Amino acid sequence: MTRTFETVGVVGLGTMGAGIAEVFARAEMSVIGVEADEAALERGRRHLETSTARAVARDRMSAEQQSALLGRITFTTSREDLADVDLVVEAIPELMEYKRGLFSDLDRICKPSAVLATNTSSLSVTAIAATTSRPAQVVGMHFFNPAPVMRLVEVIGTVVTEDGLAGEIADLARRLGKTPVTVGDRAGFVVNRLLLGYLNHACGLLESGLASRDDIDAAMKLGLGLPMGPFTLLDLIGLDTSYEVCEVLFRESRDPRHAPAPVLREFVTAGLLGRKTGRGFYSYAEGAPTVPE
Numbered sequence: 001m002t003r004t005f006e007t008v009g010v011v012g013l014g015t016m017g018a019g020i021a022e023v024f025a026r027a028e029m030s031v032i033g034v035e036a037d038e039a040a041l042e043r044g045r046r047h048l049e050t051s052t053a054r055a056v057a058r059d060r061m062s063a064e065q066q067s068a069l070l071g072r073i074t075f076t077t078s079r080e081d082l083a084d085v086d087l088v089v090e091a092i093p094e095l096m097e098y099k100r101g102l103f104s105d106l107d108r109i110c111k112p113s114a115v116l117a118t119n120t121s122s123l124s125v126t127a128i129a130a131t132t133s134r135p136a137q138v139v140g141m142h143f144f145n146p147a148p149v150m151r152l153v154e155v156i157g158t159v160v161t162e163d164g165l166a167g168e169i170a171d172l173a174r175r176l177g178k179t180p181v182t183v184g185d186r187a188g189f190v191v192n193r194l195l196l197g198y199l200n201h202a203c204g205l206l207e208s209g210l211a212s213r214d215d216i217d218a219a220m221k222l223g224l225g226l227p228m229g230p231f232t233l234l235d236l237i238g239l240d241t242s243y244e245v246c247e248v249l250f251r252e253s254r255d256p257r258h259a260p261a262p263v264l265r266e267f268v269t270a271g272l273l274g275r276k277t278g279r280g281f282y283s284y285a286e287g288a289p290t291v292p293e
């Protein structure tokens with residue numbers, strides 16, 4: 001059976017979820033964006049308005065296209081509104097108990113043919129699938145931050161995924177203008193498995209006093225031609241997400257490279273989560289990096 005994906009639910013409209021909702025709406029699909037409460041919903045809506053306004057300001061989109069795009073997104077706090085969608089992409093915080101609760105709700109609410117996808121960065125897609133009565137229709141669809149810009153989607157099938165479904169999700173990713181790669185269900189998949197060891201190591205170097213934050217960032221950015229150094233990237237990803245991905249990788253692999261660096265734990269405990277809270281390794285005013293302190 002080849003499915004058509006026309007109406008998509010996105011659950012969780014934080015940095016990733018709002019970006020993912022924008023990607024689907026840009027591809028002219030109808031999107032239902034779900035958040036837990038009105039305040040979070042409003043933040044998600046603002047994120048989408050700001051991101052698309054930036055595209056208008058840069059002449060990448062007309063004001064009419066922006067309003068048509070936003071008009072394709074319905075905002076709601078009720079999961080029950082997902083009853084008729086063809087696909088749900090979950091982008092809530094990386095806690096298995098939250099994911100389990102959500103997927104068992106989605107399984108009850110969504111029509112039997114609907115595909116349930118998780119944007120998890122590191123948790124087991126198989127374990128998430130097992131909480132539903134339709135594990136064959138559960139996949140990983142992992143986007144990268146900022147979702148409207150980054151061209152990759154990791155597509156994760158499990159041992160119980162229906163034959164051909166990972167291929168259909170890869171085709172959908174292409175329709176969104178992304179390049180899919182198909183990956184097995186192991187913590188961190190490809191990108192985060194390699195990336196978080198590097199970012200965590202950068203934190204270790206900072207703690208050891210080998211070089212300053214700015215010099216490590218400048219070294220990696222200019223020495224390797226990367227778009228940003230490790231601390232700027234940690235702030236973009238979110239220190240809470242980075243910490244949680246390291247924890248999961250460490251639990252699975254026992255590889256010391258993934259044991260979260262103490263400085264990461266300290267920042268997360270203090271609520272300094274990076275760009276989204278206005279301060280992480282750097283300080284930000286209204287989302288824009290300021291001169292490092």
Ligand code: 3HC
Binds near residue numbers: 143144233236
């Ligand atoms: N939302 C939408 N669009 C955005 C955006 C955002 N948050 N940030 C930047 N853009 C767009 C800009 O509008 C601009 O678009 P245009 O070319 O059409 O005008 C384009 O991206 C370039 O932006 P800027 O000129 O403002 O800035 P830069 O050239 O410095 O690029 C960047 C910004 C794209 C973020 C770049 O620095 C970059 O690629 N950084 C690395 C990001 C990265 O590695 N992401 C992956 C993180 S790992 C992850 O997400 C996995 C997770 O599971 C942890």
